[in-house]
Amino acid sequence: MDAQLSQLDHRLETLPEAVALAELVERREDVQTASGRAMTEMADLSREQRKADADVEQVKSRRQRNQDRLDGGLVSDPKQLQAMQQETQKLERRISDLEDAELEVMERLEQAQADKERLAAGLATLDVQVSEHASARDDATGQISRQRFQAVAERELLVADIPADLLRLYDRLRAQLGGVAVGALHQKRCEGCRLDVGGAELARIAAAPSDEVLRCEECDRILVRTHESGL
Ligand SMILES: [Zn+2]
Known part of the structure; x- marks a missing residue:
């Protein structure tokens, strides 16, 4: 009778359902942490992209100002004209470099976005699994608790007759x-x-x-x- 109680207590302490649940909860925490990191990275990259975009726009408007002056025939001095044409070429190269940098940031942002979505899907799956395992654990605990309750009741009946x-x-x-x-x-x-x-x-x-x-x-x-x- 007492051996049965000990066995039931031991089973309650070492439920495979509870062990599986604990493992899942731990995995879920890891995925959630990774998901948080991906979101931070996305925010950082979005900021970086906006800055890269502003940089490109700034150089483009400078190039446009140069172009407008050239088109408007406002520059007649040949030396000045040559200097401005050279500057425009430099600005073109600068724009091209800045656009490359912006593109790279956008690619990294896309990757972070994909990571975040993948992790969010993983998290949703884990949520379902955690909830299923929690019910399995509760069922098993309930079943053993009922057996234990019965065993305790039986023991009390037996003990009542013992001096x-x-x-x-x-x-x-x-x-x-x-x-x-x-x-x-x-x-x-x-x-x-x-x-x-x-x-x-x-x-x-x-x-x-x-x-x-x-x-x-x-x-x-x-x-x-x-x-x-x-x-
Ligand atoms: Zn003996």
Whole structure:
């Protein structure tokens, strides 16, 4: 009876459903952390992209101003004209470099966006799994708890018929002897410690009244006589 209770307690503590759930929750936390990182990266890259875009626009408008002056025939000095044409070429190259940089930022932003979406999908899947595993854990816990409740009720019924001093002895021995307070006497052997009971002791046991509480001389456990005690 008490062995059954211990077994049920042990099963409650080591439920595979609870272990699986804990692993899932841990994985979910990892994915959530990664998702948070991806979102931060997206925000950083968006900012970087806006800046790159502004840089391109700034150089483009400078080029446009140059172009407008050239088109408007406002520059007549050949030296100045040449200098402005050279500057326009420089600005073209600068624009091209800045646009390349912006494109690279946009590609990284797309990648971060894809990562974030993938992680969000993973998170949604994990949420479903966590919830399924939580129900499985609750079901298993509930089932074992009901069995335990039943076992406790049965134990109480049995204990009600046992004298208080014997029950105290039983509880004390159980605590001292690894959870097993009683050994059956089977074929002249104590099943608690698996040692043979000596001949003289066997004779004493055979003669003892049926309600006498017997103890194993070797392991101290309460010795219970059965039809196969070999007396
Ligand atoms: Zn024994």
